[in-house]
Amino acid sequence: MRFGVITFPGSNGDHDALMAVELGLRQPVEAVWYRDTDLSRFDALIIPGGFSYGDYLRAGAIARFTPVMGAVARFAEAGGPVLGICNGFQILTEAGLLPGALLRNQQLTFVSTWVHVRVESNRTCWTAGMTPGEVLRLPIAHGEGRYYADPETLARLEANGQVIFRYTDAAGNVTPEADPNGAVNAIAGIANERGNVVGLMPHPERAFDALIGSDDGLKILSAVLTAGVDAATARS
């Protein structure tokens, strides 16, 4: 399965995503520069973290207007699996491919730490094969990661099972202390209705080897290997 890593000026998680796919998943992967518009050679896309365009206007607000994002939207529309991590999640919400927004962290400072997230649904390309209730240990590193959606949208997301990752303690309990940025309903990651587009603030691509703290991220990245094939089949 061929992965593309969408890279903007200011992306800095692109290299980690390439490494995670190459060393962790042992799948072919290549970086895609923001001017590229042909994504037909890929089976799955990752929009990595970083500070695209310096985050100077608002995280993700400029990247959404780049040529490659039109192609990403078409890829997603056709059912292709797309994973937005951190800044990638922010870009997907700015582009309207995922609902809601990412606000400045409640404590108003950047937060870099390890968190636990509970898998809430396995009916997406990036959680297929996982067990709901399963707890993953992943790093976070962001200044604008506080997920927010208006009450109506939030209710719809919860009802549809589109909230797929929630911050919890190690035992899987939602507690105020376990929510690192004040996200509404402790939301760490969501999916679109169809389940092929997923965004999350934690970094699965930084957790592909127990030596660097965890290999739980591989569960997310590898889910698409089986789920993605179905999506690809559905597309053709």
Next chain:
Amino acid sequence: MKVTPEVLAEVALTEEEYQLIVDKLGREPTLVELGMFGAMWSEHCGYKHSRPLLKRFPTDGPRVVQGPGENAGAVDIGDGLVAVLKIESHNHPSAVEPYQGAATGVGGIVRDIFTMGARPVALLNSLRFGPLDEPRNRYLFSGVVGGIGGYGNCLGVPTVAGDIFFDPGYSGNPLVNAMCVGIARRDELMRARASGPGNLVLLVGADTGRDGIHGATFASVEDPEKSHRGVVQVGNPFLEKLLMEACLEALRTPHVVAMQDLGAAGLTSSTVECASRGGVGIEIDVAKVSRREAGMTPYEVMLSESQERMLVIVRPEGLDEVRAIFDHYDLHFDIIGVVTDDGLVRVRDGEEVVAEVPARLFTDECPVYVRDAAESPVIAALRARDVRAVPDLADRDGAGVTPAEALLRLLASPNIGSREPVTRTYDSTIMTNTVLGPLMGDAAVLRVKGTSFGLAVKTDCNPRYGYLDPYLGGVHAVAEAARNVSCVGAEPIAVTDCLNFGSPERPEGYYQLTRAIDGMADACRALGVPVVSGNVSLYNESGDAAIPPTPTVGVLGRLADVRRHAGMGFVAGGAVYLVGPLEATLGASEYLALIHGQVAGAPPALDLALEAAVQRAVRSAIAAGLVVAAHDTSEGGLAVAVAESCIAGGIGGRFDLAPVLRANGGRRDVALFGEAGARVLLQAPPGGKAALEAHLRAHDVPFQHLGAAGGDALVIEGLLAVPLAALTRAWRGALAQ
């Protein structure tokens, strides 16, 4: 040109220095030339007080690939790779505008690393502030920490370690020392030496503005508060990220012959240093430099310190390929000149030549000063004070400060307590190499992808030791940083240092500088670690007072097998040992300062042979898999070190310090909180007691069994018993608002 005292003051040159310039040039310098001399002959660029002293450092070793004199040092780490490292100060800008001062400090040190063709893989920072209960210090602290995170996080280089110390001596003059480590292929290492007459000189990155003019000079005069805000530059980490990627890519082509970042003294120092190192000349035309603002004079263009700019020397035939790389990253560049064979730095403004000076006049002919050295009698008297005259800790409640109270106060001290409020704001996991990040061990540990080995890094310096005895301060700075690196299982292989001192023009300041350097040099020799790069920041004074001598040391270590490392947290059950001497002293201790309000006494003497033996025993024990936790015993002494390892492991323990008490004449305060070098706490895995003891005996180092970890309280028999939760709460609150 009419040279008045005001003109000379503006460029911070003395009358004698001006006369020297006239003699060497055989004529009066132009205004542009004078500004360039002012910058190049500043302490910051010219090292005119420190150069003779720096020769005392050992700089050679089997692993040294590049010693001092380049943008950064480089050491061989195996598999055809080198680690490139450098530490640099940004003290003066940070005192005026803390966020941008610290941010641009990070930007500058990262450029020093990728200029060498190395991919930056780790950032560290060593920070010094006045006490946080003064609002101005709190403002500087928040600003500096914000700037470091703001720049490093955006750049995508993890900030993995560092050190912070608070002392009234830094009020008004904080220290911000940023260190970066990079990795390069040995055969792809690049030097900043221009060569090949006819090769093109490119200026890449940001446009040039009026920001930071005279920054190098500014860093070399006392009392930055008197200077104005306009000399502090503003950083753009987004641009730096593009510059870094583009430069690393351009360096992989065969067309780039040299690269030099524009730091202090901007275009002046970059062209001069590139030409001087390469033994060639450079001719540039300032009219070709893209400007941020209209009406800039050649003088301003040559001395601007606008950030995120690189000088790149390219073979003409490779220009198109290099251009394509910069275009890809949307980076602008100007071809501003050529390399020449006449050894001159010639600056034109269109047709007019505004400066023409042999490059080596700026570098090799910079005057060097040796000053009178004399210790301040006030400090000598403080050192001679009998610190054992303070009353011992109470042996029962109600009879004074109890051991438990003292421990809780020390853990809550800003110099000892948790750094998490700071480290939590730095991205430490990006690049997926961080094996031990902040708070996990005594040093950070990074893997090197594609190899089995690892790197360890740490900065250290106890300025209280340096204040009371600059020689011992230098010794301990090297020993402690190396010890921390040994405590994670790595062999120290290189030192980079940042010498932060007051004015060398006063005998007591020059004394501190020379003695600290002697101490560092002796420790480096004893531990077998060469100095490969560094930076000097003098004139750190505010009002009449100099900062405490602060020779910050960054040590790089290497782990042969990165999987064999040790963190600092105790695990349940394993036996705990103190390796090293049992004797300690209250002299210059955190305990004496915090509990008795005294900065006095002699810092602990250090047996460097024993220090080397202890470090060797510790890292070989870790490499052999005989250790589950290792922790350096320094500020706060033995009881604080034990408590820190309990907190890190989330477990209590029961310990018997009777032998330590006996060795210290029955003094509870000295046994618990006295300080000494060459001491490390080691924990054997459960069931691993005999093997670890045999190992330590074979290494012929003194060691003492102290007890074992377990339970939910720290119990030191007959002295204290404190619930782990109380220890953790005190420690966590140290830097809280």
